[in-house]
Amino acid sequence: MVLRARSVSMLVLGYGLACVVVAVFIRWFSNNSKPSFMSYFQHQQSMEDSFQYIINDLNKDNIRNNLKTYTSRQRLPGTEGVMELVKLISRQWRDNGLDKVIVTPYDVLMSYPNTSDPNKVEIVTSSGITFFTSAFFEKPLDEDGNQSDIIPPYNSFSPAGIAEGDLVYVNYGCIEDFLYLRNSLAIDFTNKIVIARYGKIFRGDKVENAQFFNASGIILYTDPADVNIGKMDNTYPDSWWMPDTGVQRGSIGGDGDYLTPFYPAKDYAHRLDMKKVVHIKIPCQPISYGDAFYFLRELGGPDAPDSWHGKLGIRYKIGPGFVDKSLKVRLTVNNYLKIVRVDNIIGIITGSVEQDRYVLLGNHHDAWVFGAIDPLSGTAALTEITRVMGKMKQSGVRPRRTIVFCSWGGEEVGLLGSTEFVEEYMKVLYERAVAYVNVDMLVAYTDYIIVGTSPLLQDAVYQATKMVPNPEPASSYKTLYDVWNAKHPGDGTGEPSVYYSLGSGSDMASFYQRAGVPCVDMWYSYDHKKWNMLSYPLYHSAYETFHMYKTHIDPSFNYSLAMTQLWGILSWKLADETLLSFSVRRYAIAIFGFIKSLINDFGTEWKQHNVNIDALESASRNLTAAANMFDEFIQTVDKDDILAVRMINDKLMQLERAFIDPQGLPGRPFYKHVIFAPSKFNSYKDNSFPGIADTMFEIQHNNSSDWDLLKKQVYVATCTIQSAANTLHPIGF
Numbered sequence: 001m002v003l004r005a006r007s008v009s010m011l012v013l014g015y016g017l018a019c020v021v022v023a024v025f026i027r028w029f030s031n032n033s034k035p036s037f038m039s040y041f042q043h044q045q046s047m048e049d050s051f052q053y054i055i056n057d058l059n060k061d062n063i064r065n066n067l068k069t070y071t072s073r074q075r076l077p078g079t080e081g082v083m084e085l086v087k088l089i090s091r092q093w094r095d096n097g098l099d100k101v102i103v104t105p106y107d108v109l110m111s112y113p114n115t116s117d118p119n120k121v122e123i124v125t126s127s128g129i130t131f132f133t134s135a136f137f138e139k140p141l142d143e144d145g146n147q148s149d150i151i152p153p154y155n156s157f158s159p160a161g162i163a164e165g166d167l168v169y170v171n172y173g174c175i176e177d178f179l180y181l182r183n184s185l186a187i188d189f190t191n192k193i194v195i196a197r198y199g200k201i202f203r204g205d206k207v208e209n210a211q212f213f214n215a216s217g218i219i220l221y222t223d224p225a226d227v228n229i230g231k232m233d234n235t236y237p238d239s240w241w242m243p244d245t246g247v248q249r250g251s252i253g254g255d256g257d258y259l260t261p262f263y264p265a266k267d268y269a270h271r272l273d274m275k276k277v278v279h280i281k282i283p284c285q286p287i288s289y290g291d292a293f294y295f296l297r298e299l300g301g302p303d304a305p306d307s308w309h310g311k312l313g314i315r316y317k318i319g320p321g322f323v324d325k326s327l328k329v330r331l332t333v334n335n336y337l338k339i340v341r342v343d344n345i346i347g348i349i350t351g352s353v354e355q356d357r358y359v360l361l362g363n364h365h366d367a368w369v370f371g372a373i374d375p376l377s378g379t380a381a382l383t384e385i386t387r388v389m390g391k392m393k394q395s396g397v398r399p400r401r402t403i404v405f406c407s408w409g410g411e412e413v414g415l416l417g418s419t420e421f422v423e424e425y426m427k428v429l430y431e432r433a434v435a436y437v438n439v440d441m442l443v444a445y446t447d448y449i450i451v452g453t454s455p456l457l458q459d460a461v462y463q464a465t466k467m468v469p470n471p472e473p474a475s476s477y478k479t480l481y482d483v484w485n486a487k488h489p490g491d492g493t494g495e496p497s498v499y500y501s502l503g504s505g506s507d508m509a510s511f512y513q514r515a516g517v518p519c520v521d522m523w524y525s526y527d528h529k530k531w532n533m534l535s536y537p538l539y540h541s542a543y544e545t546f547h548m549y550k551t552h553i554d555p556s557f558n559y560s561l562a563m564t565q566l567w568g569i570l571s572w573k574l575a576d577e578t579l580l581s582f583s584v585r586r587y588a589i590a591i592f593g594f595i596k597s598l599i600n601d602f603g604t605e606w607k608q609h610n611v612n613i614d615a616l617e618s619a620s621r622n623l624t625a626a627a628n629m630f631d632e633f634i635q636t637v638d639k640d641d642i643l644a645v646r647m648i649n650d651k652l653m654q655l656e657r658a659f660i661d662p663q664g665l666p667g668r669p670f671y672k673h674v675i676f677a678p679s680k681f682n683s684y685k686d687n688s689f690p691g692i693a694d695t696m697f698e699i700q701h702n703n704s705s706d707w708d709l710l711k712k713q714v715y716v717a718t719c720t721i722q723s724a725a726n727t728l729h730p731i732g733f
Contacts, residue, residue, distance in 0.1 A: 040578055040639035043400075047576050050397060051467055054568045057388045060561040063442075064550070066380035067372065067560075071546040074150055075367040075376070077410040078110050078340030082366050086343045089365060089407055092383050093347045097390030098405070100348040105341050106265040106420040108257040109274065110413060113154040114334035119285045121219055122330045123295065123322075124164070131327060134291040137542075139245045141237045144545035150369055153542075154335060155203065155220065156413045157253035158284040163193055163217030164330045166321035169299060170194045171308040173206030173220075175681050178213045179701065185302065185318065189213040192320055193329045195295060197223040197310060198286075199534045201682035202505075204252040207284050217283045217331040221292035222248050223310035227537040228289075232311075240445075240552040242537040244290030249368040249540045251412060252284055255509060255670065256419035259339070262669075264424035265416075274337055283333035295329065298322040342366070342409035344417045347386055349405075351575065352398040357649075358429075359399075359575040360517075361385070361437040361567060362406030362507055364417065369542045372549040377442035378523075379407060381564040388568065399575035401434060408507050411440075412540075418507035422515055429515045434653055435574050438508040438521040439567050443549075444536040445526035446471075446559045448487040449480065449566070451498045454518040454676075455587040456656060457574075458498055461520060463581060464570040465496075471562035480562055487527070500590060501686030504671075504678040513673050516657035518582070520570065524559050534684075578639055582652040584728065588627040591675060591721060592620050594688040602696055609707045616714055619721040626728040651728060658724035661716060665691050666709060674720040689717055 038046065069088070073081045086103065093101045113119055123131040138153065140146040168187060171177040173196030181187040194215045196206050203220060210218040227242035228235060235243035258278060259271040289312065299317035309316045321328075345365070351357065363378035370376075386405055392398075410416030422429060435457060451461055465481035477483040484496040491497070502512055508519040526536065538544050554560050574580065595617060606613065630651070637644050660672045671677040677690035680697070687693040691713035695706065726732045 043578055046397075047573070050392065050399075050572055050576065051569055053392060053397075054388055054572060055467065055469070055565055057391065058384055058561060058564050058568060060557040062384045062387065063380045063560050063564060064557050066383050067377055067549065068546050070365075070376040070379055071144065071370045071372045071549075073147065074369050075365065075371055076151055076369070077342050077366045077413055077416070078112075078338070079151075082409070083343075085365055086345060086409070089379070089383060090345050093345065093386050093405065096383075096387045097394045098347040098386060099350050099393070102346050104344040104346060104417075104421060104424070105267075106257065106344075106410075106417065107267055107269070107339055108265045108342055108410060108416045108420065109259050109277070110338050110340045110410075111154075111156040111158070111251075111253070111335050112338060113152055114336060115151060117334045118152050119154055119333045119335070121285055121287055121291070121295070122332070123298065123327055124330045126326045126328070132294050134285075134287045135245065138247055138288070141243065141245075141543060142545055142547040144370065144547045145542050150542055153247035153249050153286050154333075155207075155249065155284045155286055156251040156335070157278055157280055158207075158333050158335055159278060159280060159282070160333050160335050161217070161283040162330065162332050163283055164328055165191045165193050165216055166319060167295060167299060167329045168192045168194045168215075168319040169296060169304060169308070169316060170196045170210070171304070172197055172200040173209055173218070174201055175209055175701065177308075178209050180305075181318065182213065187318070187320060189215045191216050193217040193219065193331055195219040195221065195292065197221055197226060198248055199223075199226045202684045203250050204254070204280075205682055207252045207280055207282070211280065211282050215282060219292075219295070219329075219331060220248075220284065220286045221289055222246065223292070224289050224312060225310040226533055227539075228311070229531055229533070236538060236543050236548065237551075240537055240548070242289070242541065243543070244293075245288050246538065246541040246543055247286050247288045249286060251414050252280055253278065253414045255415045255504060256423070257414075257416060260420075260423075262423065264420045266424070274339075278337070283331050285331060285333055298324065298327065342417050342420075344409055344421055345405075345407040347405035349389055349393050349398065349403045351400055351402040353400045354646075355402055356432050357401040357434050357653075358404050358432050359401055359434050359437070359571055360404040360406055360511075361439075361571045362408060362418065363439050364408040364411030364507055366409055366412055367544075368412055368540045370545045372544045372546050373444050373536060373553065374441040374539065374544070375411065377549065377560060378439040381439065381442050381560065381567060382407060384564055385568045385571070389572070399572060400578070401575045403571060403575045406507075411507055415504070415507055415509055419510045422510035426515060429511070429517060430657065433511070433515065433517045434580065434649075436508055436511040436517050436519045437567065437571050437574070438506055438519060439523060439563065440506040440521065441523050442563045443524040443554045443559045446524060446554060447527040447530075448484050448525065449563070450488075450523055450525040451496075452502045452521040453498050453500065454502070454512070454520070454656060455500060455590045456518045456582040456584070456652070457520050458586050459583040460570060460574060460581045461498065461522070462495065464566055464573055467569050468562055468565045471558040473558070480566060500676060500688070502676065503686050504683045509678075512656075513671050513677060514660075516660040516673070518656045522563075522566070524563050578645055579634065579637075580649050580652045582655070584627040584630055584652070584655060585624075587655065588620070588624040590688075592624060594675070595620050598689060598692060611707065611711055611714060613714055616718045616721070619718045619725065623721050623725040626725040630728040654727050655724055658727050659720055661720060666695065666713070674717055689713075691716060
């Protein structure tokens with residue numbers, strides 16, 4: 001009896017406690033559904049105050065001082081210079097008051113030149129006498145660059161080796177250039193060394209093409225037509241044009257660590273055999289156009305097409321071989337592989353409401369030499385943003401969502417730090433990352449801004465640029481948006497031009513291509529219609545110094561400040577706005593336009609081979625209808641209803657993920673975005689519907705007849721677009 005009475009008492013007590021818990025939960029839930037601390041309208045006003053604070057408090061002198069410090073020595077990955085920089089930036093970010101600063105290390109495969117036995121390209125006689133040798137180093141031309149520990153120019157992940165043979169000029173080394181030489185001039189590249197100028201496509205694709213056509217080696221050089229459009233006697237240090245002693249370095253490898261594909265390169269990782277992983281098998285070496293002159297001047301054979309002529313002041317010939325048949329080219333590369341540590345610096349300001357939603361902003365801190373433009377102008381700005389947002393946090397102002405500051409290591413040699421980070425935190429990023437805003441370089445010139453973006457973020461970029469003052473003091477345009485729209489308008493849109501092709505040239509690649517995180521990449525640049533250059537003239541050379549930046553790029557640092565303001569405003573906006581300003585309509589419109597372009601380009605050919613795209617067009621129409629309905633729903637939602645807002649934002653976040661195919665693109669499992677991905681034949685350039693576009697390129701240029709693969713890619717695109725439409729519906733099926 002005592003036991004029974006006690007049981008009843010305990011039951012009553014338990015029931016009472018349960019009621020209390022439920023009541024507390026209901027009250028908490030009710031309060032959090034419509035928070036009393038700040039309404040939507042009040043939050044909008046608070047956000048405007050934050051924007052103004054960011055605009056006013058960012059300081060161009062701090063950016064200048066950061067840049068001067070960061071560029072004081074070479075910052076090549078794995079060297080003492082970059083390790084010193086990691087410690088400095090980490091300390092600055094902690095001092096700036098971020099909630100948390102951590103360093104994420106990865107042990108990755110790197111490629112270095114042998115400084116005691118430098119790489120070289122020679123003209124040799126049949127008896128082995130050296131007639132000419134390329135320079136081992138670039139001649140110092142300013143006080144900042146006069147340092148003794150600079151590593152000589154090289155292309156990372158070129159294998160060691162010696163190649164000797166006749167020389168062939170292959171223009172930019174595009175697949176079309178090789179096909180022209182093979183098909184029209186019957187040139188056999190076997191046992192030949194080819195020389196290609198930088199530009200048009202990714203340097204690694206030039207090497208891949210040379211290897212595919214059986215060349216024994218490749219020399220890369222920067223032609224003055226591409227890096228010295230001014231006068232030849234007006235070069236650096238008197239202007240920003242490349243001098244004849246300058247050499248562009250660069251990686252010719254892929255993205256991420258070769259030894260741990262798909263998985264993070266942690267110290268406990270299982271690694272592949274170092275001798276088997278690098279897919280480049282022929283030696284490659286960059287030289288200056290001053291040295292290239294001596295090789296190209298001696299070439300015999302037919303004249304190159306007029307469009308292949310550069311500005312070396314010679315008649316460009318094709319070869320094979322020199323006019324003097326006793327002369328050959330010898331290419332010697334002594335690079336070696338080594339596992340080294342690269343560090344990412346991750347800083348965090350925790351969100352006030354949605355701690356588990358992240359807006360990331362990032363830039364890399366490694367450079368080929370001093371890296372004044374690429375990347376340390378961006379690094380200098382990122383540290384200044386941490387200072388301002390750290391002050392805001394310390395004064396009690398936090399963004400709604402968490403902000404993550406990312407300073408990546410090892411970008412220049414294959415996007416190492418960012419790729420390994422995405423591989424380590426893929427599940428978290430896939431579920432929680434709102435957007436990634438990348439600024440690889442802050443200012444490359446001062447004509448107008450260049451913006452690559454997911455269509456989802458296009459409106460957010462426009463809104464942010466309307467808040468940033470125009471950095472041109474004598475201009476009648478008030479905002480960055482105004483001057484951008486005036487100088488670089490879109491085709492008939494009434495809005496500034498953006499491009500959707502984010503490519504794989506910087507750290508946004510893994511976020512966009514593998515995790516499906518919407519991305520922006522932006523910088524101040526030169527007028528590409530005026531100067532048809534792939535990159536700024538001194539790109540990846542030893543002349544990219546602080547002196548160069550302050551003298552020829554942005555002496556006032558006004559443009560550096562404006563870009564920093566834009567970066568800060570856009571990041572804070574995405575982190576703090578109640579409803580994400582993502583535009584699903586723009587995405588739907590873009591996809592509809594891409595399909596129309598495919599039909600215009602290939603429609604006739606597809607009909608001849610029974611390629612049916614009716615379902616693809618239907619899926620596109622369904623996405624447009626779903627986007628329109630979703631936009632209308634957003635206009636009616638109660639923005640003080642926390643659950644409704646969360647539901648909408650989750651759908652907006654997941655739309656980009658809907659375009660990710662877990663199987664990846666044909667033959668390229670690292671690239672999973674069905675709508676946008678780098679071209680298989682130019683990693684710097686995106687294709688829309690890359691699976692379809694690359695398959696058609698193979699069919700048209702490489703004598704492929706894989707129409708079944710094309711039909712599969714049309715089917716994959718159809719399923720993906722329909723899945724994206726489904727994500728916008730309340731239930732989804």
